[in-house]
Amino acid sequence: MSAVSSPYVLSHVDVLESEAVHVFREVAGEFERPVMLFSGGKDSIVMLHLALKAFAPAAVPFALLHVDTGHNFPEVLAYRDRVVAEHGLRLHVASVQEFIDDGRLRERGDGTRNPLQTVPLLEAIGRHRFDGVFGGGRREEEKARAKERVFSLRDEFGGWDPRRQRPELWQLYNGRHAPGEHVRVFPLSNFTELDVWQYIAREKIELPSIYFAHEREVFAREGMWLAPGGWGGPREGERVERRLVRYRTVGDMSCTGAVDSDAVTIEAVIAEITASRLTERGATRADDKLSEAAMEDRKREGYF
């Protein structure tokens, strides 16, 4: 064993990038009908960037699937449509609103639509017969996700059974599945929130504006700053105020909180995350606080 000698050195971001590209190419090489989940959030934006690099100068050999909760941030939808047009991508949209309108889903009492995404997602996977579904989940995000494989087999109901996961060794990913089953694939498994931001900085990737500090109307609920909107906020007793905030994570407006921030550049965002004493999800996701195993339970039902 000899020490690494110059110039054969790779930074940890280089290593993570090479690994993620390897995962994209494995799926493209072995699956019939892969698709990439795309929410317009930073993780899916990084995934798209990696996919573009993995197959360049050819086009990305799969489509995007966006599960639209109906409560998305307008800035994020505009970003989504812009990148889809710019790279000539195909986009499928699975709409929670449509499912509510035609009676297949019912609005929850608490107004959050995040858990409702699972039904339209699984319907779209079944209808299009997608067999490999890329998601932007990171193991660092959450304790149930820390147990997730890079290739995660889902049964015909889209369910995840943590006790029946395939062991995953070396870089040998097993993508075999029976008809009706599919595999969720997480190329960013080994990235942390900080890695994602450092990669965004290095690659100069454009993000939706809500990731940077801006003044917007928010109101406080359970320790988070939520955006007012048709989804059910503010309620009685909740007061809207203008604050300087930014988002660390982007999801459904009903459960995604903003944080106080004056970070207007990527460098300032990185400095802020480095100093933060809260995790990304702990700071900004109401749905993870529902119970100790909220994420595990949602994943068992087919959530990504």
Next chain:
Amino acid sequence: MTTTDMVGLAAASLLRFATSGSVDDVKSTLVGRPLHDSNSVLADQLDAVELASRHRGSAAPDLALLTDGLRAEREQGITIDVAHRYFATPRRRFILADTPGHVQYTRNMVTGASTAGLAVVLVDARNGVVEQTRRHAAVAALLRVPHVVLAVNKMDLVGYAESVFAAIAGEFTAYASRLGIGEVTAIPVSALAGDNVVVPSAHMDWYGGPTVLEHLESVPVGTDPTTSAARFPVQYVIRPQTPGHRDYRGYAGQIACGVFRVGDRVAVLPSGRTSTITAIDALGTSVDLAWAPQSVTLRLADDLDISRGDLITPTTSAPPTTRDIEATVCHLADRPLRTGDRVLLKHTTRTVKAIVKDLPSRLSLDDLTHTPHPTHLTANDIGRITLRTSEPLALDPYTNSRHTGSFLLIDPTDGTTLTAGMAGVAFTGRGTDPVPGDVQ
């Protein structure tokens, strides 16, 4: 190099390491303390752990709940599956595969060790080297983990005695050397009191070595790629066929080992046809050389018939191809593996049919004894195996390459991952393989 163009912390290197723990709180304390002291356990996670611990009736926060993320694990207070944890210091970033340490979870230890650059083996200073210690060391040796750390824990309970530490370190190092583990770093610690985990101990001035975290920060990561033969499994053929790239034909993949340069004469296996590398595209930039583990796209001078599963390698160091494989395996699945089983074998990017020809022996990791000709291997068994494949494979000995010497056996009917395989001899320690007996 353009690929090492970085921003701030991105320049830091990455160390993957594995710990094998037991059901007591030692592992979670040892794992939890570096996480905690490197600011990687954040306030909301700690709140959640404290709340959950209170619900269970414990007075103190149970740090095991940080890594035991599944409902069943938290209910039973045991670790069932590998958890990946991430933390960083200003010097390095870490990915920790935290694996259960019991014999029924050998497959999970093997999983964690398969990608680890370093393994931490924990010993209780009061008990010394026990069966579980030997099993952890054997898994690290079998999987060729480059660095092994022996953490002799609970030094506070043996009066911080140097003689206790020296006896355990000596016994372990002798055993490890017989397994072919070149170098062991032994560190006396008290995870509970914090001695030598993150900060140097005030109780053991006889110890002059690094703390666990200092060692993790400074151990060399990776190997010098120029010391191994270059291997490039073709993953995907890129042919844009667009007006700007009408003639582009690139072979995409991740370099498994070694270095490739523009101008290298290469062979494509298993066909054996040869050509010359005309270009290397490294994710958007054109480069003259690239090395493991970079994902790149190679272009060749000649239009050869090359597809996913082929191996590109310099003509000067091509591995032999074979349909008869001898390997050491760890059986992973609940259904047993028997002679005559028809399976799929996945090696790099190539999947072929294979038949289990023979099971010469089953290996006990506790004392490294062999049971000849077992009728079958069950989950968590380690054994020797011979296979015959439907097509030739360019397989290196696992001792030469963890990437091109490893494979999976897969059930062709339902896709279950059955077995993890390592080609060639199991251990490279003193004497011959197998390594008999125990070291006392």
